[in-house]
Amino acid sequence: MTFLQALRYFLREALVSLRRSARVSTLAVLTIAVSLLLAGVLLLVSRNAAESVAAWREEARFVVFLDRAADAPALAAELVRAPWVTGAEVIDPVEARRRFERSFPSLSALVAEGGEGQLPTSIEARLAAADAGPRSAEFRAWVEQLRQRPGVEAVDDDRDWIEQVERTLAFVRALGWTLSAVLLGASIFTIASVVRFTALLYREEIAIMRLVGATEFYIRGPFYLEGVLQGLIGAALAVAALFAAYSGLRPRIAESLIAEAVAARFLSPAEIALLLAFGALAGLVGSVVSLGREGLPDEGRPR
Numbered sequence: 073m074t075f076l077q078a079l080r081y082f083l084r085e086a087l088v089s090l091r092r093s094a095r096v097s098t099l100a101v102l103t104i105a106v107s108l109l110l111a112g113v114l115l116l117v118s119r120n121a122a123e124s125v126a127a128w129r130e131e132a133r134f135v136v137f138l139d140r141a142a143d144a145p146a147l148a149a150e151l152v153r154a155p156w157v158t159g160a161e162v163i164d165p166v167e168a169r170r171r172f173e174r175s176f177p178s179l180s181a182l183v184a185e186g187g188e189g190q191l192p193t194s195i196e197a198r199l200a201a202a203d204a205g206p207r208s209a210e211f212r213a214w215v216e217q218l219r220q221r222p223g224v225e226a227v228d229d230d231r232d233w234i235e236q237v238e239r240t241l242a243f244v245r246a247l248g249w250t251l252s253a254v255l256l257g258a259s260i261f262t263i264a265s266v267v268r269f270t271a272l273l274y275r276e277e278i279a280i281m282r283l284v285g286a287t288e289f290y291i292r293g294p295f296y297l298e299g300v301l302q303g304l305i306g307a308a309l310a311v312a313a314l315f316a317a318y319s320g321l322r323p324r325i326a327e328s329l330i331a332e333a334v335a336a337r338f339l340s341p342a343e344i345a346l347l348l349a350f351g352a353l354a355g356l357v358g359s360v361v362s363l364g365r366e367g368l369p370d371e372g373r374p375r
Contacts, residue, residue: 085294086301089270096269097302100262104306104354105313107255108347112314114248115343120336121241128234134197135228142223148195156211159198165191192225256354259306263299263358271295271363296359303355307348314339 090097136151138144148160163171168191219227271278281291318338339347 082293082297086298089273089294089298090301092273093266093270096266100259100266100302100358101306101309103262104256104259104303104351105309107252107259108307108310108351109313110248110255111252111350112310112339112347113317114245114252115347116314116318116339118241118245119339119343124336125234125238125241128230128237133230134199135230136195136197136218136224137226137228138193138195138223139225140193142193144193144195147221147223148197151195151197154214156200157197158200161196163194163196165193168192168194256350259303260354260358260361263302263355264362266302267295267299267359268362270298292363295363296356299355299357299359299362300352301355303351303353303358304348305351306355307351310351311339311344311347 134157136147138147144162144164148162151157151160172191215227215229218224278291315338
Protein backbone atom coordinates (compact mmCIF):
# COMPACT_ATOMS: atom_id res chain seq x y z
CA MET A 73 0.00 0.00 0.00
CA THR A 74 1.38 3.38 -1.00
CA PHE A 75 1.55 6.34 1.38
CA LEU A 76 -1.27 8.10 -0.49
CA GLN A 77 -3.49 5.02 -0.21
CA ALA A 78 -2.67 4.78 3.50
CA LEU A 79 -3.52 8.46 3.94
CA ARG A 80 -6.90 7.97 2.26
CA TYR A 81 -7.55 5.02 4.55
CA PHE A 82 -6.56 7.06 7.62
CA LEU A 83 -8.86 9.89 6.57
CA ARG A 84 -11.81 7.60 5.92
CA GLU A 85 -11.41 5.83 9.26
CA ALA A 86 -10.90 9.12 11.11
CA LEU A 87 -14.14 10.53 9.68
CA VAL A 88 -15.98 7.36 10.68
CA SER A 89 -14.58 7.66 14.20
CA LEU A 90 -15.67 11.30 14.44
CA ARG A 91 -19.22 10.34 13.47
CA ARG A 92 -19.21 7.37 15.80
CA SER A 93 -18.17 9.50 18.80
CA ALA A 94 -19.87 12.70 17.69
CA ARG A 95 -20.79 14.02 21.15
CA VAL A 96 -17.41 13.68 22.78
CA SER A 97 -15.67 14.83 19.59
CA THR A 98 -17.85 17.96 19.59
CA LEU A 99 -16.74 18.67 23.15
CA ALA A 100 -13.09 18.39 22.14
CA VAL A 101 -13.62 20.62 19.09
CA LEU A 102 -15.43 23.29 21.12
CA THR A 103 -12.76 23.24 23.83
CA ILE A 104 -9.95 23.84 21.38
CA ALA A 105 -12.08 26.42 19.53
CA VAL A 106 -12.50 28.45 22.72
CA SER A 107 -8.79 28.31 23.55
CA LEU A 108 -7.72 29.31 20.03
CA LEU A 109 -10.41 32.00 19.86
CA LEU A 110 -8.87 33.62 22.92
CA ALA A 111 -5.41 33.24 21.39
CA GLY A 112 -6.70 34.78 18.16
CA VAL A 113 -8.22 37.73 20.00
CA LEU A 114 -4.93 38.31 21.80
CA LEU A 115 -3.00 38.06 18.54
CA LEU A 116 -5.36 40.49 16.80
CA VAL A 117 -5.49 43.00 19.66
CA SER A 118 -1.77 42.80 20.44
CA ARG A 119 -0.70 43.30 16.83
CA ASN A 120 -3.07 46.20 16.17
CA ALA A 121 -2.46 47.81 19.56
CA ALA A 122 1.31 47.60 19.09
CA GLU A 123 1.03 49.28 15.69
CA SER A 124 -1.29 51.97 17.10
CA VAL A 125 1.00 52.70 20.05
CA ALA A 126 3.99 52.93 17.70
CA ALA A 127 2.08 55.45 15.58
CA TRP A 128 1.07 57.42 18.67
CA ARG A 129 4.67 57.50 19.85
CA GLU A 130 5.75 58.89 16.49
CA GLU A 131 3.13 61.65 16.80
CA ALA A 132 3.72 62.33 20.51
CA ARG A 133 4.24 65.93 21.50
CA PHE A 134 5.70 67.74 24.48
CA VAL A 135 3.29 70.62 25.21
CA VAL A 136 3.83 73.58 27.52
CA PHE A 137 0.63 75.48 28.37
CA LEU A 138 1.07 79.18 29.16
CA ASP A 139 -0.95 81.86 30.86
CA ARG A 140 -1.83 85.10 29.08
CA ALA A 141 1.09 87.05 30.53
CA ALA A 142 3.80 84.67 29.31
CA ASP A 143 6.15 85.55 26.47
CA ALA A 144 5.52 82.53 24.23
CA PRO A 145 8.11 83.28 21.47
CA ALA A 146 10.88 83.83 24.00
CA LEU A 147 10.10 80.61 25.85
CA ALA A 148 9.88 78.66 22.57
CA ALA A 149 13.35 79.94 21.60
CA GLU A 150 14.65 78.85 24.99
CA LEU A 151 13.12 75.39 24.64
CA VAL A 152 14.84 74.83 21.30
CA ARG A 153 18.21 75.34 22.98
CA ALA A 154 17.66 72.24 25.13
CA PRO A 155 19.64 69.23 23.77
CA TRP A 156 16.56 66.98 23.60
CA VAL A 157 14.31 69.45 21.76
CA THR A 158 14.50 69.42 17.94
CA GLY A 159 11.88 72.09 17.31
CA ALA A 160 9.10 74.14 18.91
CA GLU A 161 5.94 75.81 17.63
CA VAL A 162 3.74 78.38 19.35
CA ILE A 163 0.04 77.50 19.17
CA ASP A 164 -2.16 80.53 19.80
CA PRO A 165 -5.76 80.18 21.11
CA VAL A 166 -7.25 80.52 17.61
CA GLU A 167 -5.17 77.67 16.19
CA ALA A 168 -5.79 75.58 19.32
CA ARG A 169 -9.54 76.08 18.95
CA ARG A 170 -9.37 75.14 15.25
CA ARG A 171 -7.53 71.91 16.07
CA PHE A 172 -9.97 71.05 18.85
CA GLU A 173 -12.99 71.59 16.60
CA ARG A 174 -11.42 69.44 13.90
CA SER A 175 -10.78 66.59 16.33
CA PHE A 176 -13.98 66.92 18.40
CA PRO A 177 -16.64 68.61 16.26
CA SER A 178 -19.47 67.69 18.63
CA LEU A 179 -17.75 69.56 21.49
CA SER A 180 -16.89 72.71 19.58
CA ALA A 181 -19.32 74.80 21.66
CA LEU A 182 -17.11 74.23 24.71
CA VAL A 183 -14.28 76.26 23.21
CA ALA A 184 -16.27 78.99 21.48
CA GLU A 185 -14.23 82.08 20.75
CA GLY A 186 -14.27 84.46 23.67
CA GLY A 187 -16.08 82.02 25.93
CA GLU A 188 -15.03 80.59 29.30
CA GLY A 189 -13.65 77.51 27.58
CA GLN A 190 -11.18 79.39 25.43
CA LEU A 191 -7.99 77.39 25.06
CA PRO A 192 -4.69 78.88 26.31
CA THR A 193 -1.59 79.62 24.29
CA SER A 194 0.77 76.65 24.19
CA ILE A 195 4.12 75.56 22.83
CA GLU A 196 4.45 72.19 21.09
CA ALA A 197 7.99 70.87 21.25
CA ARG A 198 9.33 67.97 19.19
CA LEU A 199 11.67 65.78 21.20
CA ALA A 200 14.62 63.70 20.06
CA ALA A 201 14.50 59.90 20.10
CA ALA A 202 14.25 58.24 23.50
CA ASP A 203 17.91 57.15 23.39
CA ALA A 204 19.01 60.77 22.99
CA GLY A 205 18.12 61.80 26.52
CA PRO A 206 14.36 62.56 26.95
CA ARG A 207 13.92 59.74 29.48
CA SER A 208 17.02 60.58 31.51
CA ALA A 209 17.12 61.98 35.05
CA GLU A 210 18.50 65.23 33.67
CA PHE A 211 15.49 65.55 31.36
CA ARG A 212 13.05 64.91 34.21
CA ALA A 213 14.77 67.55 36.33
CA TRP A 214 14.51 69.98 33.40
CA VAL A 215 10.78 69.28 33.11
CA GLU A 216 10.27 69.95 36.83
CA GLN A 217 12.12 73.25 36.54
CA LEU A 218 9.97 74.14 33.55
CA ARG A 219 6.79 73.50 35.53
CA GLN A 220 7.97 75.92 38.21
CA ARG A 221 8.65 78.78 35.78
CA PRO A 222 6.44 81.88 35.94
CA GLY A 223 3.91 81.94 33.13
CA VAL A 224 3.82 78.14 32.73
CA GLU A 225 0.48 76.66 33.74
CA ALA A 226 1.14 73.00 32.89
CA VAL A 227 3.53 70.69 31.06
CA ASP A 228 2.18 67.65 29.23
CA ASP A 229 4.37 64.89 27.80
CA ASP A 230 2.28 62.53 25.63
CA ARG A 231 4.79 59.74 26.14
CA ASP A 232 3.81 59.46 29.81
CA TRP A 233 0.35 58.10 29.02
CA ILE A 234 1.70 56.10 26.06
CA GLU A 235 4.06 54.29 28.43
CA GLN A 236 1.14 53.59 30.78
CA VAL A 237 -0.79 52.11 27.85
CA GLU A 238 2.22 49.94 26.92
CA ARG A 239 2.55 48.62 30.48
CA THR A 240 -1.17 47.83 30.61
CA LEU A 241 -1.00 46.05 27.27
CA ALA A 242 2.00 44.01 28.42
CA PHE A 243 0.14 42.89 31.55
CA VAL A 244 -3.03 42.02 29.63
CA ARG A 245 -0.99 40.19 27.00
CA ALA A 246 0.84 38.10 29.62
CA LEU A 247 -2.39 37.28 31.43
CA GLY A 248 -4.13 36.37 28.19
CA TRP A 249 -1.36 34.12 26.92
CA THR A 250 -1.27 32.34 30.28
CA LEU A 251 -5.02 31.71 30.12
CA SER A 252 -4.70 30.58 26.48
CA ALA A 253 -1.98 28.11 27.45
CA VAL A 254 -4.16 26.69 30.22
CA LEU A 255 -7.11 26.30 27.87
CA LEU A 256 -4.90 24.77 25.18
CA GLY A 257 -3.65 22.26 27.72
CA ALA A 258 -7.25 21.42 28.58
CA SER A 259 -7.96 21.00 24.86
CA ILE A 260 -5.08 18.57 24.46
CA PHE A 261 -6.32 16.58 27.46
CA THR A 262 -9.86 16.52 26.04
CA ILE A 263 -8.68 15.34 22.62
CA ALA A 264 -6.52 12.69 24.27
CA SER A 265 -9.55 11.41 26.19
CA VAL A 266 -11.70 11.36 23.03
CA VAL A 267 -9.07 9.46 21.04
CA ARG A 268 -8.60 6.99 23.90
CA PHE A 269 -12.35 6.45 24.06
CA THR A 270 -12.48 5.85 20.29
CA ALA A 271 -9.62 3.36 20.53
CA LEU A 272 -11.57 1.42 23.15
CA LEU A 273 -14.56 1.29 20.82
CA TYR A 274 -12.32 -0.23 18.14
CA ARG A 275 -10.45 -2.66 20.38
CA GLU A 276 -11.78 -5.76 18.62
CA GLU A 277 -10.90 -4.40 15.16
CA ILE A 278 -7.44 -3.46 16.46
CA ALA A 279 -6.91 -6.98 17.78
CA ILE A 280 -7.88 -8.48 14.42
CA MET A 281 -5.57 -6.13 12.53
CA ARG A 282 -2.68 -7.17 14.75
CA LEU A 283 -3.45 -10.83 14.20
CA VAL A 284 -3.18 -10.37 10.43
CA GLY A 285 0.13 -8.54 10.77
CA ALA A 286 -0.82 -4.83 10.48
CA THR A 287 1.93 -2.43 11.55
CA GLU A 288 1.52 -0.09 14.52
CA PHE A 289 1.71 2.92 12.19
CA TYR A 290 -1.14 1.52 10.10
CA ILE A 291 -3.20 0.90 13.25
CA ARG A 292 -2.47 4.21 14.95
CA GLY A 293 -2.61 6.39 11.85
CA PRO A 294 -6.42 6.90 11.85
CA PHE A 295 -6.37 7.92 15.52
CA TYR A 296 -3.57 10.42 14.94
CA LEU A 297 -5.45 11.91 11.99
CA GLU A 298 -8.65 12.02 14.05
CA GLY A 299 -6.93 14.23 16.61
CA VAL A 300 -5.50 16.45 13.86
CA LEU A 301 -8.98 16.85 12.32
CA GLN A 302 -10.48 17.78 15.69
CA GLY A 303 -7.79 20.41 16.16
CA LEU A 304 -8.23 21.78 12.64
CA ILE A 305 -12.02 21.98 12.95
CA GLY A 306 -11.71 23.73 16.31
CA ALA A 307 -9.17 26.20 14.91
CA ALA A 308 -11.36 26.88 11.87
CA LEU A 309 -14.33 27.59 14.15
CA ALA A 310 -12.17 29.95 16.21
CA VAL A 311 -11.06 31.88 13.10
CA ALA A 312 -14.65 32.07 11.83
CA ALA A 313 -15.94 33.36 15.18
CA LEU A 314 -13.11 35.89 15.38
CA PHE A 315 -13.84 37.14 11.86
CA ALA A 316 -17.55 37.48 12.69
CA ALA A 317 -16.72 39.55 15.79
CA TYR A 318 -14.26 41.66 13.79
CA SER A 319 -16.83 42.28 11.05
CA GLY A 320 -19.32 43.46 13.67
CA LEU A 321 -16.77 45.83 15.20
CA ARG A 322 -15.47 47.14 11.89
CA PRO A 323 -18.27 49.71 11.26
CA ARG A 324 -17.55 51.31 14.65
CA ILE A 325 -13.85 51.82 14.04
CA ALA A 326 -14.31 55.34 12.66
CA GLU A 327 -16.35 56.28 15.74
CA SER A 328 -14.09 54.89 18.45
CA LEU A 329 -10.40 55.42 19.14
CA ILE A 330 -10.26 52.15 21.09
CA ALA A 331 -11.87 50.16 18.27
CA GLU A 332 -9.43 51.66 15.79
CA ALA A 333 -6.52 50.81 18.06
CA VAL A 334 -7.41 47.13 18.52
CA ALA A 335 -9.15 46.24 15.27
CA ALA A 336 -7.67 48.34 12.49
CA ARG A 337 -7.12 45.25 10.34
CA PHE A 338 -7.81 41.52 10.58
CA LEU A 339 -5.28 38.74 10.97
CA SER A 340 -2.92 38.20 8.06
CA PRO A 341 -3.00 34.90 6.10
CA ALA A 342 0.20 33.86 7.89
CA GLU A 343 -1.38 34.47 11.30
CA ILE A 344 -4.52 32.53 10.31
CA ALA A 345 -2.32 29.68 9.11
CA LEU A 346 -0.48 29.82 12.45
CA LEU A 347 -3.74 29.38 14.39
CA LEU A 348 -4.77 26.46 12.17
CA ALA A 349 -1.34 24.88 12.61
CA PHE A 350 -1.59 25.26 16.39
CA GLY A 351 -4.98 23.54 16.31
CA ALA A 352 -3.67 20.65 14.22
CA LEU A 353 -0.57 20.34 16.43
CA ALA A 354 -2.68 20.33 19.60
CA GLY A 355 -4.83 17.53 18.14
CA LEU A 356 -1.79 15.51 17.13
CA VAL A 357 -0.16 15.96 20.54
CA GLY A 358 -3.40 14.86 22.23
CA SER A 359 -3.53 11.73 20.09
CA VAL A 360 0.12 10.86 20.67
CA VAL A 361 -0.21 11.41 24.42
CA SER A 362 -3.36 9.30 24.57
CA LEU A 363 -2.02 6.34 22.59
CA GLY A 364 1.51 6.57 23.93
CA ARG A 365 0.62 6.65 27.61
CA GLU A 366 -0.79 3.15 27.88
CA GLY A 367 -0.72 1.92 24.29
CA LEU A 368 -3.69 0.74 22.29
CA PRO A 369 -6.03 -1.89 23.71
CA ASP A 370 -4.37 -5.27 23.25
CA GLU A 371 -7.42 -7.51 23.47
CA GLY A 372 -6.77 -10.54 21.30
CA ARG A 373 -3.00 -9.87 20.95
CA PRO A 374 -1.22 -13.21 20.67
CA ARG A 375 0.93 -14.07 23.67
